[in-house]
Amino acid sequence: MPQQILTHVYRLQPTRAQHAALAKILKDQRFLYNAALQERRDAWRRAKVSIGLNDQTRALTEIRGFDPTYSGVPYDVSKWTLKRLDDAMRAFFKRVKAKAGKAGFPRFRSEARWRSFGFHQKDGLRVRNGRLLFSGGIVGGLRMRMHRPLPDDAVLKSAVFTREGNVWRVALTIKTETAPGHSRASTAIGVDVGVNWLAATSDGVFFENHRPRRQREKALRRAARALARCQQGSRRRRKVRARLQREQRHVRNIRTTCMHDVANAIARSASTIFVEALNLKNMTRSASGSLAEPGVQVMQKRGLNRSLADAAPGRLIAMLRYKAERAGGEVVAIDPRNTSRTCSACGVVDAAQLGRDRYRCGCGLDLQRDHNAAINILQRGFAVHEAARRLGDRNVAGRGERGPVNADPLAA
Known part of the structure; x- marks a missing residue:
C-alpha cells in the first residue's frame, strides 16, 4: 500500500523547567550554527580549504567527548543544525551558479533569526498519553495539546521545535499509509480560487473567504505604529514587538485553520480535482512602474495584492494536493486563461463580465461568476486530461447553485 509523509503541528505545554531547557537547547544550537559557519569561512579565507557536512559531523563527535553542552542532547539535534547550515x-552556491542577482552568502544568526531546532531520530521519538518522549535533553516528556490524534499506523520520523514568543510548537513528521481508493471514485470537480470567495466548485458549492488580516487590520496597524515609535533596544520596544507578533500569529492561525477545513471538504468531494495553474508571482506583481513609465491604478492593484495575500490561494492549492493524495484522489492543474471570461454554456468570451458578480450571457446563462469559472475549469480538465476523459461526458452547464457550504469552517 502506498505511503505518505505528513507533518502534524502541536502546541507544547512545557513546565517552567522544561521551558528553560528548550530555550537553552535553542541557544546552544544557534551558537553551533554560527561557529560552524565561522569555521567554513576561515578555512576558505586562510587556506582555500572547503569544509563540508561530513567534516563537521566528524568534528562534532570529538567535541561531544569533552563538551557537556552538546553531549547532553541527542547527537541528531546537533547534526540537524549542521545539516541546516549545509543546506x-x-x-x-546554486544561486552563484545561476547568476541571478545577488547570491546572498549565509549570515550569522542572531537570537531573533533563530527560532527552531530539530532532529531525525525515529527510534528515540515516542508519543504516550499526550506527551512527547525522546532520548536526552528534556526530563519527563513534553505535554502536547493534541487537537487531533495521530493516525493509528503513524511512524514518527522527526521532530522540529519552534518558539514563537513564549509559545513552543512541535512539528512531528510521520509516515502513514494513504487511502487505497477514494470514497467517491470516478468523480471530478473544478475549483476556482479567488478573493470574493476563497473557493467555488463546479457543483455550485462556495467557501467563504474570511479575510483574517482585514479583520485584525486595526490592531495590526496600531501595534506597527507603536513599534515604529519605540526607541531601539528599549524594553518597551521588546514588549510592543511581542504584541505585534502575537497579532500576526493570530492572523496566521485563523487562516491556516480555515484553509485546512476548506481543503479537507474539497478533497473528500471528488477523486479528481481540477484547479488553475496560477502564476501567483505575476498576479501579485507591483503596478508602480518606474519614473520613466509610471504605473496606472497603482492603489487599486496594491489593494488587490493585499487581498490575494490575505486569501493565499496558492497555499490552498498546495494543501489540496497532499490532502487529495491522502484521500486517494489527485489534483490536476489546467490552463487558466479566460476561465472567468468564457460562458460555460456557449463558449463565447466576454471580458466585460470580469467586473460583475454574476455571469449573464446572451444565450440565457445566468450563474455566479466564480461558479461559471469553476465549470469552465472542469470542462477544460475533461478536454485535456486523459484519465478524466474516461469519467464520461457530463452536462455540467445545467447544474444549479447550492449556495455557501461550510461558510464558517472555524465554527465547525
Whole structure:
C-alpha cells in the first residue's frame, strides 16, 4: 500500500523547567550554527580549504567527548543544525551558479533569526498519553495539546521545535499509509480560487473567504505604529514587538485553520480535482512602474495584492494536493486563461463580465461568476486530461447553485 509523509503541528505545554531547557537547547544550537559557519569561512579565507557536512559531523563527535553542552542532547539535534547550515551553503552556491542577482552568502544568526531546532531520530521519538518522549535533553516528556490524534499506523520520523514568543510548537513528521481508493471514485470537480470567495466548485458549492488580516487590520496597524515609535533596544520596544507578533500569529492561525477545513471538504468531494495553474508571482506583481513609465491604478492593484495575500490561494492549492493524495484522489492543474471570461454554456468570451458578480450571457446563462469559472475549469480538465476523459461526458452547464457550504469552517 502506498505511503505518505505528513507533518502534524502541536502546541507544547512545557513546565517552567522544561521551558528553560528548550530555550537553552535553542541557544546552544544557534551558537553551533554560527561557529560552524565561522569555521567554513576561515578555512576558505586562510587556506582555500572547503569544509563540508561530513567534516563537521566528524568534528562534532570529538567535541561531544569533552563538551557537556552538546553531549547532553541527542547527537541528531546537533547534526540537524549542521545539516541546516549545509543546506544554506548549497543554496548559496546554486544561486552563484545561476547568476541571478545577488547570491546572498549565509549570515550569522542572531537570537531573533533563530527560532527552531530539530532532529531525525525515529527510534528515540515516542508519543504516550499526550506527551512527547525522546532520548536526552528534556526530563519527563513534553505535554502536547493534541487537537487531533495521530493516525493509528503513524511512524514518527522527526521532530522540529519552534518558539514563537513564549509559545513552543512541535512539528512531528510521520509516515502513514494513504487511502487505497477514494470514497467517491470516478468523480471530478473544478475549483476556482479567488478573493470574493476563497473557493467555488463546479457543483455550485462556495467557501467563504474570511479575510483574517482585514479583520485584525486595526490592531495590526496600531501595534506597527507603536513599534515604529519605540526607541531601539528599549524594553518597551521588546514588549510592543511581542504584541505585534502575537497579532500576526493570530492572523496566521485563523487562516491556516480555515484553509485546512476548506481543503479537507474539497478533497473528500471528488477523486479528481481540477484547479488553475496560477502564476501567483505575476498576479501579485507591483503596478508602480518606474519614473520613466509610471504605473496606472497603482492603489487599486496594491489593494488587490493585499487581498490575494490575505486569501493565499496558492497555499490552498498546495494543501489540496497532499490532502487529495491522502484521500486517494489527485489534483490536476489546467490552463487558466479566460476561465472567468468564457460562458460555460456557449463558449463565447466576454471580458466585460470580469467586473460583475454574476455571469449573464446572451444565450440565457445566468450563474455566479466564480461558479461559471469553476465549470469552465472542469470542462477544460475533461478536454485535456486523459484519465478524466474516461469519467464520461457530463452536462455540467445545467447544474444549479447550492449556495455557501461550510461558510464558517472555524465554527465547525
